[in-house]
Amino acid sequence: MTVDSDITEFLAEARRFLDANADRKPPLADFRWGEGEDRVAYFSVDPPEVEQAAVDRARAWQNTRYRNGFGWISGPPEYGGRGLSPLHDLLYDGIESEYDVPDTGTLSVVGLGMVGPTILAHAQKHIRDRWLPAMYSGRAIACQLFSEPEAGSDLAGLRTTAERRGEDWVINGQKVWTSVAHLSSIGLALARTDPDAPKHRGITAFLVPMDTAGVQVRPLRQMTGGADFNEVFLTDVRVSDDHRLGEVHGGWTVALTTLMNERATVGNEGPPALLEALAPDRLAALLNAAGATADGAARGRLAELIADLRATDAMNTRAVRRFRAGVAPGPEMSVSKLMYARNLTQAAHFVADMLGPRIIADTGGWGTYAWNELLLATPALRILGGTEEIMKNILAERVLGLPKEPGIDTKSPFRTMHRSATPEVSR
Numbered sequence: 001m002t003v004d005s006d007i008t009e010f011l012a013e014a015r016r017f018l019d020a021n022a023d024r025k026p027p028l029a030d031f032r033w034g035e036g037e038d039r040v041a042y043f044s045v046d047p048p049e050v051e052q053a054a055v056d057r058a059r060a061w062q063n064t065r066y067r068n069g070f071g072w073i074s075g076p077p078e079y080g081g082r083g084l085s086p087l088h089d090l091l092y093d094g095i096e097s098e099y100d101v102p103d104t105g106t107l108s109v110v111g112l113g114m115v116g117p118t119i120l121a122h123a124q125k126h127i128r129d130r131w132l133p134a135m136y137s138g139r140a141i142a143c144q145l146f147s148e149p150e151a152g153s154d155l156a157g158l159r160t161t162a163e164r165r166g167e168d169w170v171i172n173g174q175k176v177w178t179s180v181a182h183l184s185s186i187g188l189a190l191a192r193t194d195p196d197a198p199k200h201r202g203i204t205a206f207l208v209p210m211d212t213a214g215v216q217v218r219p220l221r222q223m224t225g226g227a228d229f230n231e232v233f234l235t236d237v238r239v240s241d242d243h244r245l246g247e248v249h250g251g252w253t254v255a256l257t258t259l260m261n262e263r264a265t266v267g268n269e270g271p272p273a274l275l276e277a278l279a280p281d282r283l284a285a286l287l288n289a290a291g292a293t294a295d296g297a298a299r300g301r302l303a304e305l306i307a308d309l310r311a312t313d314a315m316n317t318r319a320v321r322r323f324r325a326g327v328a329p330g331p332e333m334s335v336s337k338l339m340y341a342r343n344l345t346q347a348a349h350f351v352a353d354m355l356g357p358r359i360i361a362d363t364g365g366w367g368t369y370a371w372n373e374l375l376l377a378t379p380a381l382r383i384l385g386g387t388e389e390i391m392k393n394i395l396a397e398r399v400l401g402l403p404k405e406p407g408i409d410t411k412s413p414f415r416t417m418h419r420s421a422t423p424e425v426s427r
Helices: 003-021 048-067 086-096 105-122 126-138 251-266 272-277 280-291 296-324 332-359 371-381 389-399
Strands: 142-145 163-166 168-175 186-191 201-210 215-220 229-240
Touching: 003 086, 048 105, 105 126, 105 142, 105 186, 105 201, 105 251, 105 280, 142 229, 168 186, 168 201, 186 251, 201 251, 280 296, 280 332, 296 332, 332 371, 332 389
Parallel strands: 142 186
Antiparallel strands: 163 168, 163 186, 168 229, 186 201, 215 229
């Protein structure tokens, strides 16, 4: 069987599965200002009972996928996967987007997109056997215990510690901005195990069952009113050594596996309603409703925004085509993540300038206050998955080959120069 015929058969099988288990979405109606849902949001503000019902639907749909061979298409068959290529994942996602199915982002963005591949690459066999089928069948949710109050973008500056006690490790510290921690069964945690080693070499990774004594999860309320994130306190948490991922003091290698998958995941996610809200016809209708159609500067900003959105979409489409040709992904994922956050921020600021006070005062006007949630979420979009500054440094240094930016771990010749050798700029 040729590659093309294999893909054709896979697509036909996927279509048969979806036709048997879900309804197709109705064709999109032509957009008309003032009709339909006008809420534009990135994060959830749903009350707990509504969130739990959505999670239950997501689990059930993921389980249906898994039982029919579509829960982990590129995963190893011994864990319920199909052993197919990442291209097959992309093709399936494209077909499923045509159907009315539950949103599985709570399961897939962090757990299946980041933690699952890391467990596969670095965990012991009995840990893989236990957790991978549970995660990809929807029975278990995983979170990422990386960020700390004083170690965000400087991830290796973490202060959480793990001390060896016989066959166990005792972990103490605090994690923050942890998505879905309150729903998770396990968490992938980084802890410092050698305080005297260079900071990237003294870290070890662990898989922490979230029901272990000493694990406390507290919600973090956002400006939007929701609580998608949490802070997690680890107090004398005992974790068996068989839950260690990778080598002792080798946690940075494990973290890089997670971060590589994070770049690809975050740069390509987004609620469908949000993507529809950024359609050119809707943005143009908003410009007209704001009475700014004759404003040349406003039209120019809108044109620039639409061009950036389409350029990013074209870049992602090109990456998919390269996948189909068997070419490994290059820097596109980092660029995509950077542009995704920039486009959403640019869109929110454009809308805010067009609407003025109407975006912060709920007057009942259609398509006005509804943008408030996205506007309040934009600071987080430029931080999560790697800050804009970090992503730009990665692209500059690793893709463009520019000199490494001096930092706290970089010896700079300017720091060692004698004071008299530098001109005084001010007094």
